[in-house]
Amino acid sequence: MNTRIILAMIAKDAMLYARNRLFAFLTVVGIAAYVLVYLLMPSTVDESLTLALYAPTIPDVLINALTSSDITIQKIPTEDELKQAVIKGDYSAGIVLLSETITALLQGAETTITVYFASDAPADILDSFRSVLRLAFNELSYRLRGGPMGVVLRESFVGPDLAGQQITARDRLLPLMAILLLVMEMMGLGTLIADEVSKGTLRAVLITPASVAGVFTGKAIFGVTLAFIQGALVMGLTGNLSHEPLPILATLLVGSLVVTGLAFLVASVSRDIMGVLAWSIAIIVIFMIPAYGVVFPGTVTSWIKVVPTYYMFDSIHQIVNLGGTWSAIQTNLIVLLLMGIGLLAAGAVVMERKLR
Amino acid sequence: MTNFSITAENLTYHYGDLVAVDHIDFKVEEGEIFGFLGPNGAGKSTSIKMLTGQLRPKEGKATLLGIDVAQRPNRVHQSIGVAFETSNLYEQMTAEENLRFFARLFGVKVDVKALINRVGLENRGSERVEGFSKGMKQRLMVARALVNRPRILFLDEPTDGLDPVSSESIRNLIQETRAGGTTVFLTTHDMFEADKLSDRVAFIDRGKIVAMDKPAILKQQYGKRLIKVEVAGHNGHSEMREVRLDSQETGIALKQIMETEKVITVHSEEATLEDIFIKITGRGLA
Numbered sequence: 001m002n003t004r005i006i007l008a009m010i011a012k013d014a015m016l017y018a019r020n021r022l023f024a025f026l027t028v029v030g031i032a033a034y035v036l037v038y039l040l041m042p043s044t045v046d047e048s049l050t051l052a053l054y055a056p057t058i059p060d061v062l063i064n065a066l067t068s069s070d071i072t073i074q075k076i077p078t079e080d081e082l083k084q085a086v087i088k089g090d091y092s093a094g095i096v097l098l099s100e101t102i103t104a105l106l107q108g109a110e111t112t113i114t115v116y117f118a119s120d121a122p123a124d125i126l127d128s129f130r131s132v133l134r135l136a137f138n139e140l141s142y143r144l145r146g147g148p149m150g151v152v153l154r155e156s157f158v159g160p161d162l163a164g165q166q167i168t169a170r171d172r173l174l175p176l177m178a179i180l181l182l183v184m185e186m187m188g189l190g191t192l193i194a195d196e197v198s199k200g201t202l203r204a205v206l207i208t209p210a211s212v213a214g215v216f217t218g219k220a221i222f223g224v225t226l227a228f229i230q231g232a233l234v235m236g237l238t239g240n241l242s243h244e245p246l247p248i249l250a251t252l253l254v255g256s257l258v259v260t261g262l263a264f265l266v267a268s269v270s271r272d273i274m275g276v277l278a279w280s281i282a283i284i285v286i287f288m289i290p291a292y293g294v295v296f297p298g299t300v301t302s303w304i305k306v307v308p309t310y311y312m313f314d315s316i317h318q319i320v321n322l323g324g325t326w327s328a329i330q331t332n333l334i335v336l337l338l339m340g341i342g343l344l345a346a347g348a349v350v351m352e353r354k355l356r
Numbered sequence: 357m358t359n360f361s362i363t364a365e366n367l368t369y370h371y372g373d374l375v376a377v378d379h380i381d382f383k384v385e386e387g388e389i390f391g392f393l394g395p396n397g398a399g400k401s402t403s404i405k406m407l408t409g410q411l412r413p414k415e416g417k418a419t420l421l422g423i424d425v426a427q428r429p430n431r432v433h434q435s436i437g438v439a440f441e442t443s444n445l446y447e448q449m450t451a452e453e454n455l456r457f458f459a460r461l462f463g464v465k466v467d468v469k470a471l472i473n474r475v476g477l478e479n480r481g482s483e484r485v486e487g488f489s490k491g492m493k494q495r496l497m498v499a500r501a502l503v504n505r506p507r508i509l510f511l512d513e514p515t516d517g518l519d520p521v522s523s524e525s526i527r528n529l530i531q532e533t534r535a536g537g538t539t540v541f542l543t544t545h546d547m548f549e550a551d552k553l554s555d556r557v558a559f560i561d562r563g564k565i566v567a568m569d570k571p572a573i574l575k576q577q578y579g580k581r582l583i584k585v586e587v588a589g590h591n592g593h594s595e596m597r598e599v600r601l602d603s604q605e606t607g608i609a610l611k612q613i614m615e616t617e618k619v620i621t622v623h624s625e626e627a628t629l630e631d632i633f634i635k636i637t638g639r640g641l642a
């Protein structure tokens with residue numbers, strides 16, 4: 001292996017990549033489209049207010065008071081289920097009205113009502129809930145007793161600790177877009193490698209002093225750089241590299257390693273470009289599944305953790321949306337690094353065997 | 357002591373059960389043009405692949421310039437050039453870019469334009485290879501094999517499928533290259549080409565070398581030399597008379613024809629390598 005050969009390979013691959021109309025197009029248009037979609041998506045959250053309610057028995061007058069044009073009530077059978085539903089993000093807020101609370105309410109006595117708020121719900125939504133609830137209880141009191149009532153709303157935040165940040169839909173989608181672009185590189189890189197095998201150019205290269213290791217190193221560096229730059233571009237252009245850039249870039253870098261390793265594997269099991277495309281698309285579909293865990297919190301099942309992109313999505317979500325830093329993603333980075341090295345090694349071995 | 361550029365000892369390769377190259381032995385001297393002649397599927401390409409380190413021999417050993425190919429492929433690759441059987445150039449790159457890239461892999465400086473002119477691709481160097489004809493690609497393949505000024509040049513059917521003019525220019529290039537001291541190993545199933553170019557030829561059939569020598573000696577050994585005499589026959593038609601050259605009655609037979617018949621033309625005819633191949637193997641080269 002030597003530097004001259006590796007550099008020559010990288011320069012040549014860059015030239016071929018730029019001249020491949022499909023991939024040059026996909027890259028440029030891909031980045032532009034992602035950034036555009038991001039910028040066009042609303043930067044505030046627009047959710048209808050649904051209040052989860054646990055009340056063993058509740059008089060109609062109370063239900064009527066709570067229900068208004070601004071809010072719908074969803075009854076939940078137990079207090080624990082209500083809490084879980086809020087944690088999972090099914091509801092942004094839930095209220096518990098025990099029998100003694102209701103009795104106190106109707107008698108006009110001082111009472112405390114527990115409201116569960118989802119910690120990752122946007123602040124403006126929580127404010128809406130607060131004012132709607134206060135209004136409803138006051139109205140009720142005036143109707144029943146002709147005066148304000150002494151209700152204390154005890155707010156209890158459940159779910160991840162967010163330090164009061166709100167997450168908009170576009171920010172939830174951001175990790176998905178950045179990682180999707182990264183993963184799509186698998187196709188470009190896989191094609192580039194498979195093409196060299198099927199067209200026999202790799203044989204011509206290997207008849208020079210270039211070794212298999214040198215050629216693969218060049219391709220791996222090229223692939224990682226290419227995927228990394230694209231992910232970084234999307235993050236940068238959407239203004240998400242200003243806060244904690246290094247952990248994000250580190251995530252994209254180890255993510256690129258995984259993608260490159262997979263590209264090697266895909267290229268070595270495929271006979272031609274169609275094979276590469278077929279395999280890549282299948283993998284990309286699987287790789288997008290963990291994104292649901294980020295876009296729709298609470299839907300993650302444990303098997304998803306074998307899919308490498310889970311760790312990429314989670315890392316970017318942790319940093320960009322939940323205000324995390326190195327400590328929040330270090331396990332993810334280690335897992336990704338190990339997966340990346342493993343896949344790269346496996347890809348190189350399979351490819352080497354194919355060439356012999 | 358003679359310097360051997362190429363030594364093959366017991367070289368053997370099989371794809372599964374199919375024995376493609378079967379224990380072949382030969383040596384090629386420095387500066388020699390060695391022709392490897394055989395029909396389709398004889399094992400020519402497989403032999404080249406073993407000699408150049410693309411395939412690891414199942415048995416035996418290949419030595420180039422005194423270096424064991426299987427042991428130190430990269431050392432060997434520095435000093436050899438290979439033109440493959442089928443075009444494997446980077447089609448999206450120009451001719452010059454192809455050559456420059458390979459020059460970088462070898463770590464050599466080369467006048468790319470001069471090399472392109474040498475193979476007769478003047479003014480086409482800045483065009484992408486995808487627009488080249490088969491013959492142009494073939495020439496560029498030879499140019500690529502020459503990028504590192506190799507001490508041994510391997511050519512796998514370099515003129516296959518080319519028109520006579522293109523073939524001739526590639527043959528000239530091979531001879532020029534040899535004149536510069538390069539050893540040339542050439543496979544072909546074109547007996548005319550092998551005869552014209554090679555200092556020595558080896559006949560390969562079903563993985564085995566069945567004969568190996570200078571073309572002239574092979575012809576002497578296996579072929580019969582004839583004199584063909586065209587004479588005027590009855591009612592205006594001409595007739596052919598054949599006289600063997602290497603026989604004791606040659607003189608008498610010739611004299612008799614000359615004296616008794618009306619001679620129109622006289623030709624001497626040598627056996628071709630193809631005739632000899634058929635004689636040895638019982639089948640043709642095509």
Ligand SMILES: Nc1ncnc2c1ncn2[C@@H]1O[C@H](COP(=O)(O)OP(=O)(O)OP(=O)(O)O)[C@@H](O)[C@H]1O
Nearest residue numbers: 371374376394395396397398399400401402403545
């Ligand atoms: N990759 C391969 N897998 C299996 N069998 C192969 C492979 N390559 C060659 N063979 C077989 O090995 C034998 C020798 O093939 P080889 O390519 O060396 O012949 P050749 O003399 O170069 O023929 P040609 O003149 O057609 O190029 C043939 O029977 C061929 O079918």
Ligand SMILES: [Mg+2]
Nearest residue numbers: 400401402441
């Ligand atoms: Mg062949």
